[in-house]
Amino acid sequence: MxxxxxxxxxxxxxxxxxxxxxxxxxxxxxxxxxxxxxxxxxxxxxxxxxxxxxxxxxxxxxxxxxxxxxxxxxxxxxxxxxxxxxxxxxxxxxxxxxxxxxxxxxxxxxxxxxxxxxxxxxxxxxxxxxxxxxxxxxxxxxxxxxxxxxxxxxxxxxxxxxxxxxxxxxxxxxxxxxxxxxxxxxxxxxxxxxxxxxxxxxxxxxxxxxxxxxxxxxxxxxxxxxxxxxxxxxxxxxxxxxxxxxxxxxxxxxxxxxxxxxxxxxxxxxxxxxxxxxxxxxxxxxxxxxxxxxxxxxxxxxxxxxxxxxxxxxxxxxxxxxxxxxxxxxxxxxxxxxxxxxxxxxxxxxxxxxxxxxxxxxxxxxxxxxxxxxxxxxxxxxxxxxxxxxLGLPDQTPPMRILQSRSGREHDQPGTRRFVIDLSGAPDGLSPDISVNGPAEIRGIGAFALPEGLGTRVTFLLTPKDTSALELRMVMRDDASGQPASPIWLHRWTPARDGGV
Known part of the structure; x- marks a missing residue:
């Protein structure tokens, strides 16, 4: 239609x-x-x-x-x-x-x-x-x-x-x-x-x-x-x-x-x-x-x-x-x-x-x-x-708000995909807590301030291991208290249409 x-x-x-x-x-x-x-x-x-x-x-x-x-x-x-x-x-x-x-x-x-x-x-x-x-x-x-x-x-x-x-x-x-x-x-x-x-x-x-x-x-x-x-x-x-x-x-x-x-x-x-x-x-x-x-x-x-x-x-x-x-x-x-x-x-x-x-x-x-x-x-x-x-945004009570999500293949590392999550606010005193529920490797975790005060970028690499689906989870936590400082970001990874990552 x-x-x-x-x-x-x-x-x-x-x-x-x-x-x-x-x-x-x-x-x-x-x-x-x-x-x-x-x-x-x-x-x-x-x-x-x-x-x-x-x-x-x-x-x-x-x-x-x-x-x-x-x-x-x-x-x-x-x-x-x-x-x-x-x-x-x-x-x-x-x-x-x-x-x-x-x-x-x-x-x-x-x-x-x-x-x-x-x-x-x-x-x-x-x-x-x-x-x-x-x-x-x-x-x-x-x-x-x-x-x-x-x-x-x-x-x-x-x-x-x-x-x-x-x-x-x-x-x-x-x-x-x-x-x-x-x-x-x-x-x-x-x-x-x-x-x-x-x-x-x-x-x-x-x-x-x-x-x-x-x-x-x-x-x-x-x-x-x-x-x-x-x-x-x-x-x-x-x-x-x-x-x-x-x-x-x-x-x-x-x-x-x-x-x-x-x-x-x-x-x-x-x-x-x-x-x-x-x-x-x-x-x-x-x-x-x-x-x-x-x-x-x-x-x-x-x-x-x-x-x-x-x-x-x-x-x-x-x-x-x-x-x-x-x-x-x-x-x-x-x-x-x-x-x-x-x-x-x-x-x-x-x-x-x-x-x-x-x-x-x-x-x-x-x-x-x-x-x-x-x-x-x-x-x-x-x-x-x-x-x-x-036209408004969803409720996001924690100090940091999620702004956008991106991902793409890491071309110099076959079978690996990079994820990018941008949040509001500075990363000082905060760290990303990232987990996956299945056979996969997560590495290259980073959190850093974006230029021009645009917020914080969290990035990581995912390499799936012989699986058809993975559940990813990320939340920013306060380094001192361990309490969440952002909404909980969730994503289901599945293979692309060409069978790749």
Whole structure:
């Protein structure tokens, strides 16, 4: 999927909104609806997508546009409007969408005449499209100028949604839930069946969704507060139909093609190509973990075991245009996303899945929370958390902050790779504590001040010994007390695509 072009083409026409008439009555309680669905066998959507939405290629799908006042720029309360998105291409399944009206929420009836169709891709458009429905919605709010309703959030495809704050460009996504991600069997994608917008209050807007799949039903309740950073308060209720050991709670999905940890993955004029480059975790013990993301030669899944996590997120660290040299993609303006659990989520692990890719048009990075105990059929599980979409940096409480990570082959020492970690502050009275969990030699450890007061550089050489993966760990320690003076830097080394180090 052409992610960049798809997002660029997602903007609707600009025109004065008109009132949309209310549709049919809706369920009174969406959480109750999800509970009722979970007690029944899963019923997939088996209705084929009808013309004019069936059999579209990418360009034809982009040629369908919501009409202003009919499916675009529909006012839903002070400071907000919504665009309703057409079916087709990757989005065949209908989503029932309910919008607020003075007498409550009402379902919006679907019809082809809510959209315009580019004549070069479409002939006569039928009056009806039985079985078709909206594929999602796009929410607008005056983020950057008080008189312009900018895009702030999109929900479309499975249970995916993404959001931005001020001066941001769309990047990574979130989901209501993940199932089987990175596992040995095909991943299952629960999808939204219902979306309900509530009237905005105090600059915030609430949205509910019902999700369904063969393995579970569920409900998500989010309150969106757009701003410099856009914050969501989310409650997800999961209702398993079967035992689920491979659940992913609060999943984040991103893209990483290449960066200075292994630039040779892609022969490209740009120094970096990614939506996120670091997984940051604050665990239940208060430790700050910093895990650079990779594009490995084979699928990798890493589990960071914890009890009551404080926060985890996928971060885009470099923020200068020169870090990416991409005038179109605006990678330097793409948001990071941080999950902060509400209450104690108990024992489990933050899981990072890294999938090999040779293109920037594939989302290949996923991070989520996985409870230690499998979810049992007939049970109910609620997870509450905040989700911040931000240009800010992760929490790094210790005196030194990690600034960047780099690595490359040591060309005069075959089979050896050099790692470089830059941190803020001076190295006086501090030493790096570096370890590896498998058959490998670490040598050439050094820590020294960078020129012009730019901080401290830690460097070392790694020579693997007949192994397919190694876990590296580095933390700066105070020479006198032995206490950590930096976040804990973590990295999984795996062989390169050519089999080398």
């Amino acid at each position: 052409k992610r960049r072009a798809f997002l660029a083409g997602a903007s609707a026409l600009l025109a004065a909104p008109r009132t949309l008439s209310a549709g049919t009555a809706v369920p009174a309680d969406l959480l109750g609806l999800a509970r009722s669905m979970a007690r029944q066998a899963y019923r997939p959507n088996e209705t084929p997508l009808p013309p004019p939405f069936a059999g579209l290629d990418y360009d034809a799908y982009r040629g369908i546009r919501p009409l202003a006042g009919r499916a675009a720029q529909l006012p839903v309360g002070p400071g907000y409007s919504v665009d309703l998105l057409p079916p087709g291409l990757y989005f065949p399944d209908p989503v029932q969408i309910e919008l607020p009206h003075p007498d409550g929420v009402h379902e919006v009836p679907f019809s082809p005449d809510l959209f315009s169709f580019e004549p070069r891709y479409f002939g006569d458009i039928p009056d009806t499209a039985p079985g078709a429905g909206f594929s999602g919605l796009r929410l607008r709010h005056p983020l950057n100028s008080p008189d312009v309703l900018d895009e702030v959030m999109v929900l479309q495809g499975a249970s995916y949604f993404r959001a931005i704050g001020q001066a941001m460009a769309y990047g990574l996504s979130a989901r209501a839930v993940a199932l089987g991600t990175g596992g040995p069997t095909p991943e299952e994608f629960p999808r939204f069946t219902h979306l309900r917008l509530h009237p905005p209050q105090d600059g915030k807007i609430r949205l509910e969704g019902v999700i369904d799949s063969p393995s579970l039903a569920g409900h998500i309740d989010m309150t969106l507060h757009p701003g410099t950073d856009t914050r969501m308060q989310i409650a997800t209720t999961l209702l398993p139909r079967r035992e689920i050991a491979d659940i992913g709670v609060a999943p984040l999905t991103s893209m990483y093609l290449k960066g200075p940890m292994r630039a040779a993955v892609s022969d490209d004029f740009r120094p970096r190509v990614h939506d996120s480059d670091v997984l940051a975790i604050t665990n239940g013990a208060g430790e700050h973990l910093w895990r650079p993301i990779a594009n490995p030669a084979t699928l990798q899944a890493s589990a960071f075991v914890d009890n009551g996590p404080s926060a985890f997120g996928l971060f885009q660290i470099p923020r200068r245009y020169a870090d990416y040299e991409d005038t179109e993609a605006r990678y330097h303006d793409r948001p990071s996303a941080m999950v902060r659990p509400t209450g104690n989520w108990g024992r489990g692990a933050v899981v990072l899945v890294e999938i090999p890719t040779d293109t920037e048009f594939m989302d290949n990075i996923v991070a989520f929370w996985r409870p230690e105990a499998p979810l049992q059929p007939g049970s109910e599980h609620s997870f509450r958390y905040s989700l911040d979409w931000t």
